[in-house]
Amino acid sequence: MTELEQYIRSYFGIPAAELAKIADLFRPALLRKGDYFIRSGGSCDKLSFIRSGSLRIFVTQADKEVTQWISTKGYFVTDLSALLFQTPCRWNIQALSDTELYTIGSKEYREIGTHVPQWHELEKLFIARCFTILEDRIFSHLSMTAEERYDAFFASHKELFNQVPLQYLASMLGMTPETLSRIRKKQLP
Amino acid sequence: MTELEQYIRSYFGIPAAELAKIADLFRPALLRKGDYFIRSGGSCDKLSFIRSGSLRIFVTQADKEVTQWISTKGYFVTDLSALLFQTPCRWNIQALSDTELYTIGSKEYREIGTHVPQWHELEKLFIARCFTILEDRIFSHLSMTAEERYDAFFASHKELFNQVPLQYLASMLGMTPETLSRIRKKQLP
DNA sequence: ATTTTTTCTTGACATATATCAAGATCAAAG
DNA sequence: CTTTGATCTTGATATATGTCAAGAAAAAAT
Numbered sequence: 001m002t003e004l005e006q007y008i009r010s011y012f013g014i015p016a017a018e019l020a021k022i023a024d025l026f027r028p029a030l031l032r033k034g035d036y037f038i039r040s041g042g043s044c045d046k047l048s049f050i051r052s053g054s055l056r057i058f059v060t061q062a063d064k065e066v067t068q069w070i071s072t073k074g075y076f077v078t079d080l081s082a083l084l085f086q087t088p089c090r091w092n093i094q095a096l097s098d099t100e101l102y103t104i105g106s107k108e109y110r111e112i113g114t115h116v117p118q119w120h121e122l123e124k125l126f127i128a129r130c131f132t133i134l135e136d137r138i139f140s141h142l143s144m145t146a147e148e149r150y151d152a153f154f155a156s157h158k159e160l161f162n163q164v165p166l167q168y169l170a171s172m173l174g175m176t177p178e179t180l181s182r183i184r185k186k187q188l189p
Numbered sequence: 190m191t192e193l194e195q196y197i198r199s200y201f202g203i204p205a206a207e208l209a210k211i212a213d214l215f216r217p218a219l220l221r222k223g224d225y226f227i228r229s230g231g232s233c234d235k236l237s238f239i240r241s242g243s244l245r246i247f248v249t250q251a252d253k254e255v256t257q258w259i260s261t262k263g264y265f266v267t268d269l270s271a272l273l274f275q276t277p278c279r280w281n282i283q284a285l286s287d288t289e290l291y292t293i294g295s296k297e298y299r300e301i302g303t304h305v306p307q308w309h310e311l312e313k314l315f316i317a318r319c320f321t322i323l324e325d326r327i328f329s330h331l332s333m334t335a336e337e338r339y340d341a342f343f344a345s346h347k348e349l350f351n352q353v354p355l356q357y358l359a360s361m362l363g364m365t366p367e368t369l370s371r372i373r374k375k376q377l378p
Numbered sequence: 379a380t381t382t383t384t385t386c387t388t389g390a391c392a393t394a395t396a397t398c399a400a401g402a403t404c405a406a407a408g
Numbered sequence: 409c410t411t412t413g414a415t416c417t418t419g420a421t422a423t424a425t426g427t428c429a430a431g432a433a434a435a436a437a438t
């Protein structure tokens with residue numbers, strides 16, 4: 001079983017027989033550091049799986065950029081609403097480092113449902129799980145201090161902190177780089 | 190067409206023929222002010238549509254309560270992850286006023302897919318739309334001040350402000366009741 | 379290796395928002 | 409209507425976090 005098939009199975013719980021059918025629709029692709037996967041306002045006609053590297057999802061606002069999320073190995077990446085509803089992209093997505101992807105175009109993506117009958121249901125469950133993660137994230141902003149958000153995120157994503165510029169992690173945690181730097185200093189032994 | 194059917198159609202874009210099948214699975218129910226729809230840690234074996242009234246979704250934490258959302262007329266209400274994955278409820282949901290619901294049990298809910306072939310796909314799209322709303326909400330915490338969050342929310346949910354205690358709205362906007370009160374005072378003509 | 383650019387840290391200071399406490403309003407219950 | 413409890417407002421004060429600026433460190437380019 002390929003790496004991609006294993007990930008798809010782990011996320012969607014698809015029987016082996018149908019796994020291959022889906023995985024075959026994906027094609028390898030490469031993004032160089034700094035390349036854009038999609039641009040805000042443009043269209044999003046693809047869904048990709050990250051084999052290696054990292055992508056930053058962000059919005060440019062007035063003068064400053066706000067990082068919404070950082071995706072790495074093992075994540076799927078797309079602009080969900082743009083892909084499903086064929087609306088303009090709401091985010092920029094840019095490679096923070098050279099990144100290997102497996103990509104499926106929106107046309108083939110729409111055909112998955114015809115190849116694999118349970119697809120829509122499995123995908124529904126997948127999106128619902130992502131929904132739950134966002135609920136938790138909102139909750140973290142309603143009830144935690146900057147330091148608590150950092151602690152919680154660091155506990156589950158330690159690896160990101162020596163892979164990605166801290167300023168972007170600060171932004172996606174809802175604090176300034178200076179505040180993140182002070183929190184980390186305070187926590188040194 | 191009943192009120193419920195109209196709402197289902199507007200959310201899911203379901204053809205009239207199948208609308209009735211789905212709507213028939215819902216039963217009227219009533220919650221009195223203060224009654225719990227579900228309790229954190231319990232099970233969630235239902236999905237309801239709010240015909241009138243209002244429900245508060247919240248978590249009790251250490252000493253304080255955090256309001257995650259307030260649902261009113263026209264919303265569906267459930268604990269999505271508890272319903273789909275049969276896990277314990279993550280939230281409390283309590284009636285803020287007498288509330289009329291149309292309710293479907295989890296057993297009948299799971300059968301919708303067999304009655305209506307496109308159901309899972311339509312529900313996927315519905316959940317994806319909710320996902321997008323949560324993305325925006327996270328964004329509001331990453332990039333806006335308390336006052337800006339208030340302005341944005343007030344612009345789209347004015348009616349809530351004379352229906353629901355302000356302390357709960359403050360909590361779901363991520364600020365204290367005092368801060369909300371001061372923001373509102375400042376904005377008086 | 380050296381230079382240049384980007385990122386990170388640190389301090390001084392500013393500001394938004396929280397906390398605490400008291401009184402004022404409003405709504406529910408008798 | 410009157411009373412009781414909940415909710416909202418307001419002021420004084422505390423605190424977390426932001427802003428600005430400069431230098432240090434790290435990474436990228438030459």
